[in-house]
Amino acid sequence: MTTFILVSGVFTGPYVWEETAARLTAAGAEVRAVALSGLAGAPAADGAEIDLARHIADVLAVIDAVAREGGGEIVLVGHDYGIHPVLGAADRRAEAIARIVYLDSGLPQDGVPALAAVPDQGVREEVLRAAAGVAGKAGGTLAPPARDAWQLWGSTADVPGPALDRLTALASPQPLGTLLQPLRLTGAAATVPMAGVLCAGNGATIAMVQARVDFGEPSLQGLTDPRVTFFELPTGHWPMLSGPMSLAVTLLEAAAGGGHRLSPAGGTPPPPFLLDVPGLPRERTDNVDLYLPPDARGPRPAVLFVHGGPVPREARPTPRDWPGLMGYARLAAERGVVGVTLDHRLHALTDYEQAAADLADAVERVRADPRVDADRVALWFFSGSGPLTADWLGGPPPWLRCLAANYPVMAALPNWGRLDGRFHPADAVAHSGSLPIVLVRAGLEAAAVASTVEMFLAAAHAHGAAVEVIDVPNGHHDFEAVDRTDESREAVHRAMRTVLRHLTA
Incomplete structure (x- = not known):
C-alpha cells in the first residue's frame, strides 16, 4: 500500500487537495494532507513563532505517525512552497520515504530560503519590507493575495471560478519565517527517488528542463539520474484545482516509478542546421x-x-x-x-x-x-x-x-x-x-x-x-x-x- 503525504503551498491548507485525495483513496491509496502550522486555521501547538523549521516538524509528525501505523510506502508530495518542508523532512527521515514528488515547484538548495523561489520580484520586496517592519519582534505575516492577484504566485489557468473563489476565501496569511528561514539539508534527501510534475500552463515543460540540462547547468545534472522521472500536465500552477483527476493519475504513476527520464548533457549532440548551407568562415x-x-x-x-x-x-x-x-x-x-x-x-x-x-x-x-x-x-x-x-x-x-x-x-x-x-x-x-x-x-x-x-x-x-x-x-x-x-x-x-x-x- 502507498501513503501519499500531501503538503500544499503558500497561504493554503489541506482543503486544496480534497478532490485529488478522494481519487487517490478510491484507487486504494492512503492519503494524509498536512495542516501546516499557522495556515488554514492550524495554530502552532505550543504557540511558538512559526517558521520553516516548524513546518518541517509538522511534516515529520505525519511521517512518524504513518510509520507507526504501518502505512506502507510513503510518497511525499510538495506543491509550490510545500516542497521546502517536504525536503527538510525527507532529509531527516530519508530511510522512511519511498519517493519525493516535486509538484510544479523549484529545486530548493541547502542554505537558501523559500523566498528565493518566489517568482515575482515585487512580492519578494514586499516580504523583505514586511520583515523589516517586525525586526526584533515575534511573528509577522504576509497577507494572502486578492482573487485577481494569485497569478503573481503561479498561473490560475483552468481553475474554475468557484474554486478560485474558495481558494481566496480560505487563504491564510503566510508566516514570514517560513519564507525567510534558510532550508538546511545534509544531502540525505538526495538519495530518495524523485519525480517532477511540471505544469505547462505555468511555463514549465519537460523540453525546457531538458534544454537547460543540455546547456550544462551544473545544478540540474542530477536530474538525469535514472531514479528521477518527469511528468507534464497541460494546465496552470494549481492542478489539484484545475485537474484533480489527472493529477491523481499522475501521482499514482509517479509512485510506481513511471514517467519520462531526461538524457544526460552531451548524450545526444545537437543536430546540424536543417538546411544545407555552405560552411562559410566567420x-x-x-x-x-x-x-x-x-x-x-x-x-x-x-x-x-x-x-x-x-x-x-x-x-x-x-x-x-x-x-x-x-x-x-x-x-x-x-x-x-x-x-x-x-x-x-x-x-x-x-x-x-x-x-x-x-x-x-x-x-x-x-x-x-x-x-x-x-x-x-x-x-x-x-x-x-x-x-x-x-x-x-x-x-x-x-x-x-x-x-x-x-x-x-x-x-x-x-x-x-x-x-x-x-x-x-x-x-x-x-x-x-x-x-x-x-x-x-x-x-x-x-x-x-x-x-x-x-x-x-x-x-x-x-x-x-x-x-x-x-x-x-x-x-x-x-x-x-x-x-x-x-x-x-x-x-x-x-x-x-x-x-x-x-x-x-
Whole structure:
C-alpha cells in the first residue's frame, strides 16, 4: 500500500487537495494532507513563532505517525512552497520515504530560503519590507493575495471560478519565517527517488528542463539520474484545482516509478542546421561573429540573430556556436547579406537589462563595420529573447528595416514573475510605426508561450502594426531542431525571404 503525504503551498491548507485525495483513496491509496502550522486555521501547538523549521516538524509528525501505523510506502508530495518542508523532512527521515514528488515547484538548495523561489520580484520586496517592519519582534505575516492577484504566485489557468473563489476565501496569511528561514539539508534527501510534475500552463515543460540540462547547468545534472522521472500536465500552477483527476493519475504513476527520464548533457549532440548551407568562415571579435557573403563588394545589409535564454553562464558551447544560429547566419550570408551572431548575458530572468545593453553595443559595432551598410540592418530574435524586442519596437530607428522573431516568448511566463515595464513588447508595439515585423509561430507551442504570442499579436493588430505571421502548424518550439520536416524547411526559407525583402527594399 502507498501513503501519499500531501503538503500544499503558500497561504493554503489541506482543503486544496480534497478532490485529488478522494481519487487517490478510491484507487486504494492512503492519503494524509498536512495542516501546516499557522495556515488554514492550524495554530502552532505550543504557540511558538512559526517558521520553516516548524513546518518541517509538522511534516515529520505525519511521517512518524504513518510509520507507526504501518502505512506502507510513503510518497511525499510538495506543491509550490510545500516542497521546502517536504525536503527538510525527507532529509531527516530519508530511510522512511519511498519517493519525493516535486509538484510544479523549484529545486530548493541547502542554505537558501523559500523566498528565493518566489517568482515575482515585487512580492519578494514586499516580504523583505514586511520583515523589516517586525525586526526584533515575534511573528509577522504576509497577507494572502486578492482573487485577481494569485497569478503573481503561479498561473490560475483552468481553475474554475468557484474554486478560485474558495481558494481566496480560505487563504491564510503566510508566516514570514517560513519564507525567510534558510532550508538546511545534509544531502540525505538526495538519495530518495524523485519525480517532477511540471505544469505547462505555468511555463514549465519537460523540453525546457531538458534544454537547460543540455546547456550544462551544473545544478540540474542530477536530474538525469535514472531514479528521477518527469511528468507534464497541460494546465496552470494549481492542478489539484484545475485537474484533480489527472493529477491523481499522475501521482499514482509517479509512485510506481513511471514517467519520462531526461538524457544526460552531451548524450545526444545537437543536430546540424536543417538546411544545407555552405560552411562559410566567420570573423570573431569579442562576443560577435560575422559571416560575410562570399562575393561581397561594398557595404552589405546585415541581419543580427539574437539567441534566447536564459542560458546558464557555464553553458558550452555558447549560443553563437549553436548549429542553428550558425546555420541562420550562413544562410543569410549565402543570400548576399552579412549574418551576425552574438553572445549576450541573459543568464537569468533578472538579466534582461544587461542582455539589452549587450545587444545595443553589438548593433553599434556591426553598423560601424565598413563592410556593413549601416542604414540596412535587421534584428532576428529567438525564444526567450522576445522581451528584448520591446526596445526596438518602441521607437524603431530608421536603419532598422525589419524585426523578426521565431517562436518568441513575448511576455513574462507565469512562473517568471513580472518583468520591468521596459520589456513589454505588447505595450511597445503601439509605437512601432511602419516597421515590418515577421513573426514565425509554432503551431504546437507550449500553451504558456503561445498565450504571450497571441497577446502580442492582438496588441499589434489593435495598433495597426505591420506584422506578417509565418505559421508552422506542426512545429514545436525550436522547430528547426526538433521538427526536421519539409514544413520546417519551407518556414525557414519563407522567413528568410521575407526578412531579406524588407532589408534590401
